[in-house]
Amino acid sequence: MSNLLSSVIELGLINALTVLALFVSYRVLDICDLSTDGCFTLGGAVGAVVAISFGPCLSLLAAVGAGMLCGLVTSLLQTKLGVNSLLAGIAVNTALYSVNIAVMKGSALINLNKVTTVFSLTRQALINTPLAGCQTIIVALITVILAVAFLNFFLRTRLGLALRATGDNHQMVENSSIDPHRMKIIGLIISGGLTALSGCLLAQSQKSVNIDIGSGILTVALASLLIGRIFFPRGKLIVQLVGSVAGSLLFRFIYALALKLNMPAYMLKLVSSSIVLLAISLPYLQTQYPLFIRRLRQNRRA
């Protein structure tokens, strides 16, 4: 059980970075960024290749940089070329499949078993301390705390406020002499960086990266974000950020429980899709249901 729990926490924390990325793009900017899956894989691929050649520390930086570049491209398509935000995401995501294989030098899989990663580095540092063996949780936790702290500061600065207002009331932002296009670009760059970092950490903790590592991650992260929202619907920014991380952990916990109850592992994507759809449609159905009942009664009377 403790093994199961620690893997829940590890995966939950690593995915939480993607959830935080979606917090910026989906919640704050109100953009559904469909390039998330490809960007996650890009982070894993770049992270792996750089870790092999230049060591683990640089690999994190390189992954974040690649993700930011990916966010930049998606946002430029949306703002400078007038491409619809969904279409821009789909196009970038498709293109990233080729880019990712190219990054992995033509192969669809890279093995990191014998490569020094941030986790193996931490593991050596932790030998003979009470925390020995917890390297994955520790590295992931530190990264998540840093990301939450960064977003909690950034989204309260004037730039962050401008970002939030862009998703909230586009017209008002323009009237406040802020360029909403520039805000979208900044937001998607940040969210791309976080997504790729998440992919990089997952690849290094699994000691391998394949071309499908990111497939479905958008839905999983969206489900986590929405679960977090159910439990922390309102409140201060920090509460919502921590709520998103908690949502990620909770999602992984529910999923692990389902696995324990003999749900086959391949059901993950069906489950996450269902959670996303339920979380979005339930509030809508709640408003529609009373009306439906009234219509039914009226028809029966007539």
Added chain:
Amino acid sequence: MLELRHITKIFNPHTVNEKIGINDLSLTVNDGEFITIIGSNGSGKSTLFNLIGGTLISDSGDIFLDGNNITLQKPCLRSRSIGRLFQDPMAGTAPDMTVAENLALAAKSGGWLKTISRSDRQFFRQKLSQLEMGLEDCLDQPVGLLSGGQRQALSLMMATVNPPRVLLLDEHTAALDPSSGAKVLEITEKIVTSQHLSCLMVTHNMADALKMGGRTIMLDRGKIIMDISGKERAQASVSSLVERFRSTSGKMLDDDELMLNN
């Protein structure tokens, strides 16, 4: 000084739906001048504001603000010197953000990476108390929870916290209930006079049009058909305005019934 020179804007040109929005219109707004604008629906009032604000770009003609040609400037750049309020109280504020956060965006004090400080909050509180709408006690409330009148008063404060060169008011009290509308109008007059702002205000209320500001213009089919100020304006009455409109354009005001009632 805001100067419009021979501005023309035609919608859907060369189609059956072609419609003249603004027709060779020239207008000079001097510093500190408060102009009220009246005209029936479709006379070009909102188009005029959209052209000045940059939401629309004119087909021909030039717009100068303090000598700079701003005809083609992006709206987000223009809004540094042009403040704007809309009829919809929801348009000027971000509903999910707090009153203080909305004001901080408008106030633009400090750099991009500065957060709201205690002195900022003090400043906001002092500014909001001038509105006398109890907003100074709602700094941390999401704006979405405020009433329409409060939201519009806040929008007005946001548009004027850094005094703009020109303030555009597009029927900004029309969607409010009569008492908060009157209140917002009163605040408007106070702010515009105390900051000595150049201001253009569209209204459907003839009495307000004559009472507020120092100059009144009437638009019809994209042209200025009446421009009164000083003595002539002081002697004008609501009924004379309506009469004048009829004689010039040869048709009834769409909603003069409503205007006469006010």
